Amino acid sequence: MAAKGLATAASAARRRGRAVPKIDLFYDVASPYSWLAFETLMRYRDLGVWDADITLRPFFLGGIMKATGNKPPATLKAKGKYMKGDLARMAKYHGAPLVPLKDPRAMFETLAAQRLLNAAAVDAPEQLEGLTRELWTRLWGGGGDIASEQGLQEACMGTGMDASSARSLLARSGDADIKARLKEETEVALRRGAFGAPWISLRTCADDDDDRKPWEAFFGCDRFDVLAQAMGQPWFGPHPSLSKL
Numbered sequence: 001m002a003a004k005g006l007a008t009a010a011s012a013a014r015r016r017g018r019a020v021p022k023i024d025l026f027y028d029v030a031s032p033y034s035w036l037a038f039e040t041l042m043r044y045r046d047l048g049v050w051d052a053d054i055t056l057r058p059f060f061l062g063g064i065m066k067a068t069g070n071k072p073p074a075t076l077k078a079k080g081k082y083m084k085g086d087l088a089r090m091a092k093y094h095g096a097p098l099v100p101l102k103d104p105r106a107m108f109e110t111l112a113a114q115r116l117l118n119a120a121a122v123d124a125p126e127q128l129e130g131l132t133r134e135l136w137t138r139l140w141g142g143g144g145d146i147a148s149e150q151g152l153q154e155a156c157m158g159t160g161m162d163a164s165s166a167r168s169l170l171a172r173s174g175d176a177d178i179k180a181r182l183k184e185e186t187e188v189a190l191r192r193g194a195f196g197a198p199w200i201s202l203r204t205c206a207d208d209d210d211d212r213k214p215w216e217a218f219f220g221c222d223r224f225d226v227l228a229q230a231m232g233q234p235w236f237g238p239h240p241s242l243s244k245l
């Protein structure tokens with residue numbers, strides 16, 4: 001079945017009154033696997049293949065690692081070696097323009113970027129998706145730094161923001177409520193069991209306010225097949241539009 005036909009199937013399900021699943025994507029632009037997950041989710045949403053309400057939730061991976069006692073995979077020599085090869089083949093599989101970092105330390109300097117994304121979530125939610133993509137394209141696509149003020153300003157302007165709006169959003173990202181929001185988002189993810197990124201939460205119950213029903217957790221950009229099954233919706237790989245099914 002072509003992806004366009006699936007879009008019709010998905011909206012038909014919505015019309016029949018079936019509960020629309022909620023998906024929360026917790027991510028940090030430090031994480032290249034989260035970029036792959038993000039683009040896949042956006043594609044499934046844009047093509048209407050999945051009937052789901054998707055929320056982008058930038059959190060702080062450093063905080064997750066610290067709170068859980070986990071460590072970035074590359075700090076273990078064997079994992080680092082595996083990850084290098086795995087990332088290259090995952091990038092190929094996803095058709096993603098991922099390039100190895102010139103300086104791996106850049107991965108640990110995303111606090112300002114994550115605060116910026118939280119500022120966007122509050123003050124300019126329509127920019128959140130584009131800004132997220134810009135930051136990844138810079139850090140993991142070889143487009144430039146995201147640790148300096150200049151780099152963050154350029155990322156904002158890459159979404160089409162003018163210089164003055166970019167400066168305001170950057171200034172806003174230093175405010176106490178934005179810092180607190182990033183902390184709270186990280187804590188929500190921790191309460192939902194997070195130990196890494198991407199952390200994807202799924203809820204399929206009809207009653208949005210039913211907090212007794214736990215969120216189901218998926219770690220990684222390689223769990224979409226089982227996530228789709230949990231939603232009762234189809235999975236056609238990372239590029240549903242290229243599907244020959």
Ligand SMILES: N[C@@H](CCC(=O)N[C@@H](CS)C(=O)NCC(=O)O)C(=O)O
Binds near residue numbers: 071220221
């Ligand atoms: N198999 C996962 C790997 C994801 C992954 O390694 N994420 C890193 C950040 S880029 C992480 O948080 N790792 C924590 C861990 O492996 O415990 C995928 O394909 O997405």
